[in-house]
Amino acid sequence: MSERPKIKDIAQRLGVSPATVSRALADTGLVAEPTLSRVREAAKELNYRPNVSARNLRTRRAMAVLMVVRDVGNPFYLEIMKGVEAAARAAGYSVLMGNTENDPDREIEYFDMLRDGHADGMILMTGKLPSKPGSHSEISADLPIVVALEMIEGSGFPHVQIDNAAAAGQAVRHLVELGHRRIAHIAGPLPEAMSVRRLEGYRGAMAKAGLSIPEGYEQRGDYLLRTGQELCRRLFELPQPPTAIFVANDEMAFGVIHELRRLGRDVPGDVSVVGFDDLYLSEAFYPPLTTISQPRAEIGREAMTALLDMLSGGDGPAEPLILPTTLKLRGTTAPPKN
Amino acid sequence: MSERPKIKDIAQRLGVSPATVSRALADTGLVAEPTLSRVREAAKELNYRPNVSARNLRTRRAMAVLMVVRDVGNPFYLEIMKGVEAAARAAGYSVLMGNTENDPDREIEYFDMLRDGHADGMILMTGKLPSKPGSHSEISADLPIVVALEMIEGSGFPHVQIDNAAAAGQAVRHLVELGHRRIAHIAGPLPEAMSVRRLEGYRGAMAKAGLSIPEGYEQRGDYLLRTGQELCRRLFELPQPPTAIFVANDEMAFGVIHELRRLGRDVPGDVSVVGFDDLYLSEAFYPPLTTISQPRAEIGREAMTALLDMLSGGDGPAEPLILPTTLKLRGTTAPPKN
DNA sequence: CTGAAAGCGCTAACAT
DNA sequence: ATGTTAGCGCTTTCAG
Numbered sequence A, B: 001m002s003e004r005p006k007i008k009d010i011a012q013r014l015g016v017s018p019a020t021v022s023r024a025l026a027d028t029g030l031v032a033e034p035t036l037s038r039v040r041e042a043a044k045e046l047n048y049r050p051n052v053s054a055r056n057l058r059t060r061r062a063m064a065v066l067m068v069v070r071d072v073g074n075p076f077y078l079e080i081m082k083g084v085e086a087a088a089r090a091a092g093y094s095v096l097m098g099n100t101e102n103d104p105d106r107e108i109e110y111f112d113m114l115r116d117g118h119a120d121g122m123i124l125m126t127g128k129l130p131s132k133p134g135s136h137s138e139i140s141a142d143l144p145i146v147v148a149l150e151m152i153e154g155s156g157f158p159h160v161q162i163d164n165a166a167a168a169g170q171a172v173r174h175l176v177e178l179g180h181r182r183i184a185h186i187a188g189p190l191p192e193a194m195s196v197r198r199l200e201g202y203r204g205a206m207a208k209a210g211l212s213i214p215e216g217y218e219q220r221g222d223y224l225l226r227t228g229q230e231l232c233r234r235l236f237e238l239p240q241p242p243t244a245i246f247v248a249n250d251e252m253a254f255g256v257i258h259e260l261r262r263l264g265r266d267v268p269g270d271v272s273v274v275g276f277d278d279l280y281l282s283e284a285f286y287p288p289l290t291t292i293s294q295p296r297a298e299i300g301r302e303a304m305t306a307l308l309d310m311l312s313g314g315d316g317p318a319e320p321l322i323l324p325t326t327l328k329l330r331g332t333t334a335p336p337k338n
Numbered sequence C: 001c002t003g004a005a006a007g008c009g010c011t012a013a014c015a016t
Numbered sequence D: 001a002t003g004t005t006a007g008c009g010c011t012t013t014c015a016g
Helices: A007-014 A018-026 A033-046 A052-059 A075-090 A104-115 A164-178 A193-208 A225-235 A250-262 A296-311 B007-014 B018-026 B033-046 B052-059 B075-090 B104-115 B164-178 B193-208 B225-235 B250-262 B296-311
Strands: A064-069 A094-099 A121-125 A145-148 A159-162 A183-187 A218-220 A244-247 A272-277 A290-293 A321-323 A326-328 B064-069 B094-099 B121-125 B145-148 B159-162 B183-187 B218-220 B244-247 B272-277 B290-293 B321-323 B326-328
Touching: A007 A018, A007 A033, A018 A033, A052 B052, A064 A075, A064 A104, A075 A094, A075 A121, A075 A296, A075 B075, A075 B094, A094 A104, A094 B075, A104 A121, A121 A296, A145 A296, A159 A164, A159 A296, A164 A183, A164 A193, A164 A244, A164 A272, A164 A290, A164 A326, A183 A193, A183 A225, A218 A225, A225 A244, A225 A250, A244 A250, A250 A272, A296 A321, B007 B018, B007 B033, B018 B033, B064 B075, B064 B104, B075 B094, B075 B121, B075 B296, B094 B104, B104 B121, B121 B296, B145 B296, B159 B164, B159 B296, B164 B183, B164 B193, B164 B244, B164 B272, B164 B290, B164 B326, B183 B193, B183 B225, B218 B225, B225 B244, B225 B250, B244 B250, B250 B272, B296 B321
Parallel strands: A064 A094, A064 A121, A121 A145, A145 A159, A159 A321, A183 A218, A183 A244, A244 A272, A272 A290, B064 B094, B064 B121, B121 B145, B145 B159, B159 B321, B183 B218, B183 B244, B244 B272, B272 B290
Antiparallel strands: A094 B094, A290 A326, B290 B326
């Protein structure tokens, strides 16, 4: 037990060939019963584990997938990672962590890791493809890649996502139904697809309700807390400030609420706020945040499932997989003061 | 450019041997100048990337590390992961995600992944070693493992952590200095080392201040939000409820504050609360949470640095590496009403 | 400084 | 049903 045993050790010990051991351990029904059990026992006894590099080299598969996000530090990804990890584990895959921080070089690097055998497939949660300067590496649509959460239009990759526009519309409709007419929107970073969709959902719902969007009611943010504060302040420097704000993500919404408090406005008494994402602690917030909830763990799971399908020869879902969102009615929305 | 080029392709194209190409690409100063540049150019031109499985098999290293946490879904780990990832990347390592969910089988599995060449080293953030039933696999202290955040006493592995007892003491002292005398504690899951230390810090500071700890003032929790609520309620069913609570982590602290609000007690007017961790959104909370801040990114970075040292033959830090904490004074503590 | 040759540990033809 | 053989792509002796 001093050295790592190899297949050969088991074979010699049992007087069979390495191939037989390999086959027995792989559970191909190709090994007969006296031998089968003996091999298994010997393997257990020696505490044998196959060398993955050797196996990967031979089989040309790494049994690993790459999960690439824009920022591992963002709590938003947590449950997705969890879903991906669980589905991957269940299928015997391990998960490599990728973090681009929107750096094109790093984005390219992760694509390269696919080519060089680090991983067999990739779940991409960045909103775009790396633009390679004068390079080769065509990013062909038949790479085993699934785009989750975000969308990369025209890329040809399978997508797992939500209907951002519809969800945004639902959020705004809720405010309209409460009686709000002056509803502002703090958007994400434009022109990223996700932000654009949420903005479109806002505009659509406003139009459908016959409400106009005054100058300055559409603020462009970047999903960060401080920006929420900042843009909220700007909204309340307007001649006619809004009575409700639909914010493109929870984190900025927290910033908004923070700022409203500083400005002496009560939430939801004076101003209603709706977020988007339903972060881990949004419910524990005060007031508990009314927000759009995404099925994050499920997004992760479905993305991994689609990827596994592709890895075993499938094409993945041809149409984008759209998962349902729900509006969580909590404590930051109320009818306007009058 | 249709097939992945291998070293042999470059060699043939240039009329040199594969060995030379390998050496040139590896930047051993063993290849002379006319050849060196030609190889590099050809490699770039063909967009060559070495096959990692083959290389790993040959060199017996995976250039990957395993980062094992109890629950990937916990926001607490985010910045640590970020620190680990950054340090790993900088050294050319990739990071495999491990998630035990306190399942002993899975814990063992990650140890096995070390043996089978999946990864070269491991950063463990679980509080204990897997107890293997009747098994072999001695977990010897010279495995390339660094324990971060948690502590595994007597394991012999290098540790990167904070002084939990001292930090807890500081939190309690702050409350004492504000004038509180009835200070309760909601602990983490005992008898885990981290929770015990924080509890000890609480007790020590209370003793030093000459304060007694009434029956029921020490509640045993599990770091979860709901438990914070639950235990807070229990605290206020006591004949003499506390005027201040030191909670072993932020998440439970949020639960506590939530519950206090339900009970109609003002924070910090009626009751002061101090947390521990300084989660991502603790500052944005209302009221902003007074808490102990850990240098999480740095813990990740230092752990990875220590691991890299071990992987290149070092012993890692002999003494536990203790990183400094700070008490963040924010909005949930005030003098007692009297 | 470069080439030839061996071999990391495994699996997959191909043979028996 | 099992054994024999070859080879995945790379690095590293060992020669020259």
